[in-house]
Amino acid sequence: MINRSDILSTIDMIDNQHLDIRTVTMGISLADCADPDIHRCAEKIYDKITKKAENLVKTGCEIEREFGIPIVNKRISVTPVSLVAAACESEDYTPLAKALDRAAKTCGVNFIGGFSALVQKGFTESDRRLIASIPAALAETDFLCASVNVASTRAGIHMDAVRLMGDIIKQTAELTKDSGGMGCAKLVVFANAVEDNPFMAGAFHGVGEPECVINVGVSGPGVVCHALQSCKGKPFDVVAETVKKTAFKITRMGQLVAQEASKRLNVPFGIVDLSLAPTPAVGDSVARILEEMGLEVCGTHGTTAALALLNDAVKKGGVMASNHVGGLSGAFIPVSEDEGMIAAAKSGALHLDKLEAMTCVCSVGLDMIAIPGDTPASTIAAIIADEAAIGVTNNKTTAVRVIPAPGKQLGDEIEFGGLLGSAPVMPVHPFSSEAFIARGGRIPAPLNSLKN
Amino acid sequence: MKAIVSVVGKDRKGIIAEVCSLLAENGVNILDISQTVMQDFFTMIMLIDTEGCELPFAELGDRLTAKGEDMALKIRIQREDIFNAMHRV
Numbered sequence: 001m002i003n004r005s006d007i008l009s010t011i012d013m014i015d016n017q018h019l020d021i022r023t024v025t026m027g028i029s030l031a032d033c034a035d036p037d038i039h040r041c042a043e044k045i046y047d048k049i050t051k052k053a054e055n056l057v058k059t060g061c062e063i064e065r066e067f068g069i070p071i072v073n074k075r076i077s078v079t080p081v082s083l084v085a086a087a088c089e090s091e092d093y094t095p096l097a098k099a100l101d102r103a104a105k106t107c108g109v110n111f112i113g114g115f116s117a118l119v120q121k122g123f124t125e126s127d128r129r130l131i132a133s134i135p136a137a138l139a140e141t142d143f144l145c146a147s148v149n150v151a152s153t154r155a156g157i158h159m160d161a162v163r164l165m166g167d168i169i170k171q172t173a174e175l176t177k178d179s180g181g182m183g184c185a186k187l188v189v190f191a192n193a194v195e196d197n198p199f200m201a202g203a204f205h206g207v208g209e210p211e212c213v214i215n216v217g218v219s220g221p222g223v224v225c226h227a228l229q230s231c232k233g234k235p236f237d238v239v240a241e242t243v244k245k246t247a248f249k250i251t252r253m254g255q256l257v258a259q260e261a262s263k264r265l266n267v268p269f270g271i272v273d274l275s276l277a278p279t280p281a282v283g284d285s286v287a288r289i290l291e292e293m294g295l296e297v298c299g300t301h302g303t304t305a306a307l308a309l310l311n312d313a314v315k316k317g318g319v320m321a322s323n324h325v326g327g328l329s330g331a332f333i334p335v336s337e338d339e340g341m342i343a344a345a346k347s348g349a350l351h352l353d354k355l356e357a358m359t360c361v362c363s364v365g366l367d368m369i370a371i372p373g374d375t376p377a378s379t380i381a382a383i384i385a386d387e388a389a390i391g392v393t394n395n396k397t398t399a400v401r402v403i404p405a406p407g408k409q410l411g412d413e414i415e416f417g418g419l420l421g422s423a424p425v426m427p428v429h430p431f432s433s434e435a436f437i438a439r440g441g442r443i444p445a446p447l448n449s450l451k452n
Numbered sequence: 453m454k455a456i457v458s459v460v461g462k463d464r465k466g467i468i469a470e471v472c473s474l475l476a477e478n479g480v481n482i483l484d485i486s487q488t489v490m491q492d493f494f495t496m497i498m499l500i501d502t503e504g505c506e507l508p509f510a511e512l513g514d515r516l517t518a519k520g521e522d523m524a525l526k527i528r529i530q531r532e533d534i535f536n537a538m539h540r541v
Contacts, residue, residue: 002540004495249538256534256537
């Protein structure tokens with residue numbers, strides 16, 4: 001029999017350290033749902049998703065029960081809708097958004113991602129129509145997530161798209177002002193978006209993906225933090241080694257669940273995403289791991305180095321535990337979804353500029369950050385441009401998910417509830433980027449894109 | 453299928469007898485037991501085989517949980533695979 005202390009340590013991780021599978025996400029291709037009639041297209045989309053994902057939630061719950069490991073979210077990602085809808089003779093894509101939302105509700109999942117467009121080099125007509133539909137689509141649905149890729153290392157930064165997304169984020173906030181700008185929490189602007197990301201709000205089913213696939217996102221900031229408590233004062237070599245060992249165990253569990261889900265649903269296994277995804281619950285925070293390394297508050301000097309170590313060690317530990325690693329894979333730093341980040345932002349230790357630096361060394365970007373409601377669209381676009389530049393130059397995924405909370409000022413707080421948490425409104429620079437953003441065009445791809 | 457039953461809580465008389473009876477009544481074979489009491493705190497780990505069990509796995513889990521609630525203990529059943537995956541290379 002397995003060592004009893006190993007068994008008890010697993011049980012302790014689940015009971016007291018928030019160990020869980022964060023998401024089992026089914027990717028579904030909608031390529032065969034194209035139709036000139038948008039209502040017919042919507043019908044095909046609904047039928048396909050509800051058929052493919054019919055047993056997703058049920059199977060997830062069965063696995064949860066048999067293995068005794070919580071699977072917090074069951075989700076669906078689909079082909080970027082701008083591709084599917086290109087054949088539609090319709091300006092407004094909201095009917096498709098509603099069909100996706102309805103399909104999510106029928107399947108019992110809590111989010112569906114893929115109301116997306118990939119415009120890093122330019123817009124197709126369909127991309128333009130999809131992006132223009134985003135504010136209404138997010139305002140009129142509950143579970144739909146949207147994303148737009150505006151830059152890539154190969155293509156450079158599409159600054160017309162960056163400018164447009166500044167406006168779209170403002171409009172989305174305005175249309176969802178009754179819920180604190182909630183629509184913006186479901187809208188991500190990417191650079192180097194990945195095609196197999198299981199996490200929301202940025203999940204979509206890329207064009208190189210199979211007909212249907214199962215991707216799994218693991219979690220476990222609480223487990224890493226707990227493991228580090230046993231190496232107080234020890235050198236970083238020990239810290240890195242401890243994180244690696246912990247990440248290995250967590251990922252092995254993710255791999256097991258992914259294979260089991262794939263077998264039972266008769267859908268190929270895609271990847272395990274090795275991400276440390278926090279929640280607003282106490283004891284499930286990435287910021288607290290950084291503090292456990294010796295920082296008084298997350299955001300102070302040393303934070304970027306601590307995060308770089310964490311991100312790297314998670315990948316090194318996890319990669320040996322899964323036969324296919326993908327998605328975003330690294331540490332997430334969403335402010336509103338992380339109890340320690342919220343505390344750090346409230347105390348004034350964590351600023352947007354520090355968060356930007358942190359995004360250079362972790363797997364995502366500026367995530368779930370509330371900014372004043374009167375922030376100009378050009379400032380939001382400039383924030384996106386900065387993040388895109390970091391992603392493009394460093395060959396990594398970056399993203400911006402900011403919420404210009406309508407009517408809110410510095411010192412206010414917005415409450416999203418559930419996994420999305422609550423966010424203190426953080427200051428942005430008051431100086432204008434208007435003329436910079438007005439230029440438009442494309443920032444050319446960097447030299448390091450020329451790899452052949 | 454092999455599974456691990458873990459029983460954790462305050463020590464009292466007859467814990468092992470009651471849990472084992474429940475398992476035997478349902479055709480479960482016990483392969484290994486390890487049990488300790490530390491400062492009144494009872495911990496038991498059992499390796500079982502559910503091959504001969506007539507109940508679906510989830511139903512057996514529910515009965516064990518209910519038995520645990522009756523006895524003010526936490527009883528759970530998990531497939532052995534999860535522990536193998538996490539702790540064995």
